[in-house]
Amino acid sequence: MNDTDGKKPLGLGGAARPGQVKQSFSHGRTKSVVVETKRKRVLVPKPGAPTAKPPGSGGPSQVSGDPSKRPAGISDAEMDRRMAALRAAKVRDVEDAAKRVVEEKVREEERAVRVAEAEAKAREEREHEEALRLKAEEDARHQRDAETREKKKEDVRKPAGSGKPEPIVDPAAAEAAASRAETKGVASVGPRKTDRDRVDRSTTTDRDARGKAKTADDVRRTGKLSLSEAMNGEGGRQRSMAAMKRKQEKARAKAMGIHAKPEKQVRDVQLPETIVVSELANRMSERAADVVKSLMKMGMMVSINETIDADTAELVVEEFGHRSVRVSDADVEHVIDTVVDSAEHLVPRPPVVTIMGHVDHGKTSILDAIRHTTVATGEAGGITQHIGAYQVRTDTGAALTFLDTPGHAAFTSMRARGAQVTDIVVLVVAADDQVMPQTIEAINHAKAAKVPMIVAINKIDKYEANAQKVRTDLLQHSVVVEEMSGDVLDVEVSAKTGQGLDKLLEAIALQAEILDLRANPDRAAQGAVIEAKLDIGRGPVATVLVQNGTLRAGDIFVVGEQWGKVRALINDKGERVEAAGPSVPVEVLGLNGTPQAGDVLNVVETEAQAREIADYRIKLARDKRAAAGAATTLEQLMAKAKADKSVAELPILVKADVQGSAEAIAQAMEKIGNDEVRVRVLHSGVGAITESDIGLAEASGAPVIGFNVRANAPARAAANQKGVEIRYYSIIYDLVDDIKAAASGLLKNEVRETFIGYATIKEVFKVSGVGKVAGCLVTEGVAQRAAGVRLLRDDVVIHEGTLKTLKRFKDEVKEVISGQECGMAFENYDDIRKDDVIEIFTREEIVRKLD
The missing domain is CATH 3.40.50.10050 (Translation initiation factor IF- 2, domain 3)
Incomplete structure (x- = not known):
């Protein structure tokens, strides 16, 4: 039967049958291939064999449930495995198809980029060719004009009637001919169209499926890399997709004028006395390598971590086109607020009263009586050895700040410090004593600080008290009290009985009212360090008297060569407070080190400022010490x-x-x-x-x-x-x-000499076993065997030593009195002569002590 009858051709069951397969290649190419397909032999299992169920399903699978369609000799498990493999293959086919779609989209984008670049390049070439053509025509026209002028000159120079007449030439036709002649030889100026085509064909290395040309620069591998391409190795390293996109963006930005070079920004560069190269580059916003290169051009071989002086840095800044601003290292302290407060911001503040005087005159006892405390009993030996700061409320509600200073001679600096930070000085003098050295010193400190003074004559309750004598003694030191027609207030008090303490407080309040003490509490705090210590568990602690502003917990401050952040504020009663206003003494916790007593505390804005100021002060102190050492000359060092x-x-x-x-x-x-x-x-x-x-x-x-x-x-x-x-x-x-x-104990003992006698040599004898022995006559005083001797010859000392022997006749004696004769021999000395004089003396050592 024929195929036209709709029936299958005759043949064996396993014969091959024709079919078509569509193949896909890179760059979007496809091809249909005729293949032969062959049916697999299907084996039917024997009747009664068990059927397999696919995984995940409750009933029998379609294949395993139909024994007529199952190959013979295959179990249910094998059949399920094959079905799973088939499903996985179908999933892979779907994924491959999706992957091919993505790759095709990427290839389309690449082709679009290449087309845009090719068009841009062709446009540039056309513009270039047009410019060359116009230039060639311009040159040809100039050349024709020059030849025309030369020809006219020759016609003028030719004699009339000579030769045949020249044919009349149309000027327009001549110019066209000359133009054609000129344009024939323009190959050296610009390529002809045929040459351009040949160049384009030679530079084209590849064409895509649509027939668009790709240059060698634009060739890029797409799709999967085959084994033959990898082994061939043609093309070498090729441009990536990102590079192609960057090139396209650059071309687009160039066309729009976006990437125009920005105008250089001129900066004000602050230059200290010395600066590190890297810091200089950072302040100029320039590359450190460029700054190093600039310094090398000046002949300085430096690295980015080396320091240069301000003059060199100024030259570098000017070379880079910036403006230099010279600053000093001391400018870091300008951040400290030194603005003078206006009158409307000032409010009254408590007075700061310093109690000064000689030791044991009752300074701390008076303060204890005012505060109703017993500080004096807690001090070692009953004397004050620290500066104490306290705040007291009077019966009228007024606040007073007291500073108690030591009276011992060793605490001179403490008394001077107390006078410098005070408003009023209370000079305590014992009525049963007189004006002592530390009293005079306290008077001098108060006068140097230019603060008013109030004299408190203490111990007035004693029987031997004489207040008038104290007033008279103060006259010798230019302190004239009111009772003696002066301007210094004086009050008779007794710390033991409390007599006169209310009058003392009234005098202090009166003096404070006269002074009209005011401060601004609404500004950055400033204060003086009264005392500083290192406390176990709390770290460095400073007793600070706030003089202006308000010190709060959390404030960042710098004090002397130290800085810190207020961790806590403790008042004089041991209570923790959140803030301390003017004239309030507090203990400040949170320092990074122990400051010096007398340093000034200033609050700043940031930790960086505080650290910078502290570092500058440390460097300044170190430089001063180094300068003091360097100023010493060699002669001074040797001396x-x-x-x-x-x-x-x-x-x-x-x-x-x-x-x-x-x-x-x-x-x-x-x-x-x-x-x-x-x-x-x-x-x-x-x-x-x-x-x-x-x-x-x-x-x-x-x-x-x-x-x-x-x-x-x-x-x-x-x-x-x-x-x-x-x-x-x-x-x-x-x-x-x-x-x-x-x-x-390091002092050498003092040696004192005492003269005891003289003796004259009458004769010199030579004794075997002893040596020379002088026969002497004691002319003055006494001669002793344990004494020291000097041998005088013509009133010149020629020997000093000790006696080896002293004999009277043949007997050894301890001493010989004046008018008697004796024999003397010197220890390790024999050069003795007649008429020499022997001086006899004793030595005594006296232990010395420092005054």
């Missing part, structure tokens, strides 16, 4: 070394509880000594004695002095192991006396 050799030193190491005590002890130690011995303080600080202090003391052979502090456990162990002496004191009297006694 100092020679003096140091002749002066004995007692080195000590001082640790105290507060900064003021350490300062006072160091100053007291400097006053101990004379031209032969002195005390040298190797180190003074605040806080407990540590192991590092023991190490320093051991290296220097110095004792450690602890004033109201103790050594910690590691320090005690190290001191016992290394043999370092630690001495503890709580009263400055005892400390000064002990150090003075120890320094006195």
Whole structure:
């Protein structure tokens, strides 16, 4: 039967049958291929064989459920596996189809990019060709004009009637011919169309399915990489899709004029005295490598981490087109608010009253009576050794701030510091005593600080009190009280009975009203450090008297060479407060180190400013010390070394509880000594004695002095192991006396000579076994065997030594009186002659002490 009858051709069941398969290639090419298909042999299982169920289905599968369509000899599990493989193949076909769609889309985008680039390039070539053509025509026209002018000149020079007449030429036709002649040889100026076509054909390396040309620069691998392409290796490294997109964006931006070079920004560059190269580049917003290159052109081989001076930096800044602004390192302190407050912002503030006077005249007792406390009994030895700051409320409700200063001679700097930060000075003088040295010193401090003074004559309750004598003694120091027609207030008080204390407070309030004390509480705080210490558990603590503004918890401040952030504020009663206004004394916690007593506290805005100011002050102090050392000449150094050799030193190491005590002890130690011995303080600080202090003391052979502090456990162990002496004191009297006694031990004992007699040599004898023996006559005083002797010849001392023997006749005697004869022999000396005179004396050593 034929195929036209609609029936299958005759043949075996497994014969091949024709079919078509569509193949896909890169760049969107496809091809239909004729293939032969062959049916697989289907084996029918035997009847009764179990049927397999596909995974995930409850009933039998379509194939396993129909035994007539299942190949023979295949189990249900094998059939399920084959069906799963078939489904996976179908899923892969779907994924491949989706992948081909994505790849086709990418290829379309690439073709669009290449077409745009080819069009842009063709446009540029056309513009270039047009420019060349116009230039060639312009050159040809100039050349024709020149030839025409030359020809006219020749016609003018030709004689008339010579030769045949020239044919008349149409000028337009001549110009066209010349133009054609010129354009024939333009190949050297611009390529002809045929040459351009040849160049285009030579540069075209590939064409896509649509016939569009691709240049060698635009060739890019697309689709999967075949083994033959990888082995062939043609093309090498090719441009990525991202590079093509960047090129397209650059061309588009160039066409729109976006990437025009911006105008250079001129900056004001601040130049300190010295600056690091990298910091200079950062301030100019320039590359550090460019700055280094500029310095190398100037002949300076520097790196980015080296420092250059301001003059060199200014040259670099000008070379880069910026403006230089010279600043000083001291400008970092300009951030501290120094604005003068206007009158409307000022409000009344409590007065600051400093109590001064001689030791044991009752300063702290008066303050205790006013505050109803017992501070004096808590002080070691009953004397004040720290500056105490307290705030007191009077019966009228007025607030007063009191500073209690020590009266001992060693605390001069404390008294001076108290006078500098005070508004009113209360000078305490005992009525049963007289004006003492520290009283005079307190008067001088008050006059130097230019603050008003109130005289409190204390101990008026005693029987031997004489207030009038005190007033008279004060006249010698230019202090004239009101009772003696002066302008200084004086009040008779008794700290023991409370007599006159109310009058004292009234006098202070009156004086404060006259002064009209005001401050601005609504500004950055400023204050003075009254005392500083290192507290275990709390760290560095400073007692600050706020003078202006309000100090609050969380404020960032700088004080001397230290800085910090207020962690807590403690008032004089030990209570924690959130803020402290003008004339309020508080303890400030949160410092990074212990400041010096007398430093000024200023609040700043940021930690960076505080740290920068503190670093500048540290550097300034270091430079001052270095400058002081450098200013010493060689002669001065040699003289100092020679003096140091002749002066004995007692080195000590001082640790105290507060900064003021350490300062006072160091100053007291400097006053101990004379031209032969002195005390040298190797180190003074605040806080407990540590192991590092023991190490320093051991290296220097110095004792450690602890004033109201103790050594910690590691320090005690190290001191016992290394043999370092630690001495503890709580009263400055005892400390000064002990150090003075120890320094006195370095003094050499004084040797005193006492003349006891003269003897004249009458004859010289030679005795075997003894040597030369002088026969002498004692002419004055007495001759003793244990005494020292000098041999005088013509009143010149030629020998000084001791007697080896002293005999009277043949007997050894202890002494020979005047008018008697004796025999003398010198120790290790035989050059004696007749008529020589022997001077006899005794020596006595006297132990010396420092005054």
